[in-house]
Amino acid sequence: MCIQERKEYSLGRILPIAETFYSLQGEGYNVGKPAFFIRLCGCNVKCSFCDSKNTWDMNNAQWLSIEDLLSQIEESKAENVVVTGGEPLLHNLNPLCELLHSKEKKLWLETSASLPFSGKWDWVCISPKAACMPLETNYAYAHELKIVISTAEDLLQLPTYIDKVNKETHLYLQAEWDKRKEITPLIIEHIKTNPRWTLSLQTHKWLGIE
Numbered sequence: 001m002c003i004q005e006r007k008e009y010s011l012g013r014i015l016p017i018a019e020t021f022y023s024l025q026g027e028g029y030n031v032g033k034p035a036f037f038i039r040l041c042g043c044n045v046k047c048s049f050c051d052s053k054n055t056w057d058m059n060n061a062q063w064l065s066i067e068d069l070l071s072q073i074e075e076s077k078a079e080n081v082v083v084t085g086g087e088p089l090l091h092n093l094n095p096l097c098e099l100l101h102s103k104e105k106k107l108w109l110e111t112s113a114s115l116p117f118s119g120k121w122d123w124v125c126i127s128p129k130a131a132c133m134p135l136e137t138n139y140a141y142a143h144e145l146k147i148v149i150s151t152a153e154d155l156l157q158l159p160t161y162i163d164k165v166n167k168e169t170h171l172y173l174q175a176e177w178d179k180r181k182e183i184t185p186l187i188i189e190h191i192k193t194n195p196r197w198t199l200s201l202q203t204h205k206w207l208g209i210e
């Protein structure tokens with residue numbers, strides 16, 4: 001990257017893109033709704049169960065300007081835009097949000113919340129990761145908290161989250177995909193006795209769509 005590109009990146013005018021596509025949100029509160037996905041490269045968390053490991057290395061990125069991203073979104077006719085990763089908050093997202101909001105797009109963020117926020121968001125899904133937990137002040141941004149459950153012990157940690165989020169925050173439990181057969185029944189039993197939580201399924205994976 002040359003000095004000019006570094007400057008454009010630090011200003012949030014170009015971003016490292018792993019992929020973009022128009023599909024349906026597969027999980028959580030907005031499941032089933034159409035959205036244009038911007039998957040950014042770079043991740044400071046590096047979960048063992050990550051299904052987007054191709055995003056970890058920024059050398060894999062295609063660098064696109066925020067105007068190029070807007071053109072793709074407008075061509076797709078999408079009204080909702082999901083910004084995901086990787087860990088999107090590694091990057092300055094203020095200009096992207098300003099540009100897309102000026103075109104009336106609804107912006108949904110998916111983040112581990114382990115870094116300070118940038119950008120303004122219409123919907124924030126925080127998915128805490130044990131390897132790099134959310135900054136305590138970031139829980140207040142969560143419209144939705146989604147916990148990936150890998151072991152029965154993970155369920156024991158859930159009460160600690162309830163004190164951190166707002167009363168209105170939607171709480172979801174989702175089985176780690178490769179362990180879904182053992183873990184999903186445990187989640188169902190937990191929700192039956194702790195009804196503040198809701199089951200989240202990765203419907204795109206069940207359906208075999210992007």
Ligand code: SF4
Nearest residue numbers: 043045046047050086
């Ligand atoms: S935070 Fe997301 S992208 Fe990063 S390692 Fe974990 S699952 Fe993968």
